[in-house]
Amino acid sequence: MVRDHTSFLQSNIKKLQKTKINEVSSNLSITKSEACLLLIHHGWSATKVDEAWFDDKERVRKLVGLLKHNSGEIVTTQTCEICFDNTVCLEKKLKSAKCGHAYCVDCWKRYINEKIKEGPHECLKPMRCPHPSCEASLEINMIRRFASQQNRKMYDRFLLRSYVETRKNIKWCPRPDCDLAVRYKSDGNYVNKYVEVSCRNGHRFCWGCGEDAHRPVSCEMMAQKNQESGDSKSLRWISTFTKKCPSCKQPIERNGGCMHVTCTVCSYQFCWLCLSDWFLCSARCNRF
Template identity: 30%
Template structure:
């Protein structure tokens, strides 16, 4: 390990050049000449990498703005009120193209199916008012001055009963798309009706549910899965059919990094289909069955499962009393006096069983090879994160002992972030490699994987040094951080290009 570390220092730890053709972080004069590099050519660092996608993070106000624009568009084209245009959009799951196509063919039919009243809708005013001689069919109240409410269909009930009905639909049932009249009617309560009837906090809940429908109904939008995050991510260039050729990783404004395709945390370079198979394989009882297949055998006669609990190869099934050889699964009577070492290894009676046993054992060993490395990087990432939390508490001491400013000691934060990202990538490279067919492309992938793993271990070793030593190792830590990032970029870029070109071949069906 010491020789390897020394070689690494010779290549990447001395001087300001990090070995990749650009200067290290210290002493950089980028932008000092007044030319920011944006005049003619976009800087290389700002160009999109092969494994990156274009996306946009939307706030709740952004979502509301897009909803309003869509409503205004449909309203102006069809000559309907904004409320009825919105009801139509909710019915067609915010798909304005589909709405306009169907509306053109059968306007009245579409309005009726969507629950929009076609009788003088633009002049109707929703109000809570008393009606002389009114009797509520829900609560059977008929007292004087009882406040009432009705939609365009004029199915009138007392305001309190109607309010409870709408509140239950919104709060308890989480409904916003199809809250129909409280009577036996298909007319839908639109935004104005809801706002007039329910309490402000219930109306706020209704608005939140509308935002959810807008995002959930659009294949190019997804809510950030981080807890308590209210942002959504928009990506117009990726749809479900593209998920075998791209790993659409996005980063929300809250800092959470996840896959736009499946919503799981960042799993580059493995595509979504393989990730789902891998997770299921790791959690499924199929691996328990695989272990049983590799460590136990079936009685050749009654197929009962038997585990060897002694040294003797002479087995007797407790269920059917059949006697056989543990080594070759053949009839024990064929072994004669050679009970101590199976002399009948090539006997036909045991060939099939031996082949099945060998395949099961080889399959289990292969799975454990990839799973152990996958789990190791997952655990190492957690330990690296805990290490940084402990190191951060000592950064103030490093400032006082070394004379560095708080900004100057941020190289530790950069190193920690690099370790986290690289560990996450390495973890999923093993899930990806598990399903790959063996060919030349696989060998190149594994070489890139090995290079990244070695670079990460070097950086992790430095990062774990005592805090008082890290001041002297600043340049090395920064250079190795840059090297890790570069190796990760190379691996992800090559894999992404292979996905786009269809170069990768898998042992399982992914479509």
């Protein structure tokens, strides 16, 4: 029997991601770091990047913050615009992004590490120059160079997840302790349709709803059965205080009355009330 899906290691996904970055970099004659930023902005679609770029290249550059100056340039005659510590600046020198705003290495490290800790919606949207009125993006290489080892791994994980979340035929295994993914051979939409798959670790789950394998029951019937068979008091508690993260589908418990929730698994920030991206709906839902 031919399997209709393949278990994927993170290294497999990184190869697909790298191929996509190289493709855009070659087609547009830009750096791989710039290609990565463009792909993130356009949902990892090389087609959308090409269309936007050839329609109005300068508009895209401005929108994503891609300037044409040399990035990471060493500056020796200025003072860090954050700490204003001349001693530190003279010893370690200053570095600038493409915009030319100069900061010392310590301030760059502090700024970049804090942005990564705030989650993917802060460090991937993209990460901008610290200057309040500057929209220049920081290149991927610069971010990785100044990030701590732990935060560099976190940043790379955010990049990888941002790619997978845009692929209709790739999903992460829903087990919290598993970092494998599954690629389905068809690009069809299987939401709420039972299709059993398994990762290399043997975790069987439904492609359609993300729950444990439940053949031959449909996703709708399984959800109804679980609701009917559970203790009503527990279900009310779960319904009130827990919801699935819209990004990674892991159950999230709500603490307190704030509608702004951050997933502890993937750091996705969303609105508890409507489950939308927090930065898209906070103005509307924050009134409740």
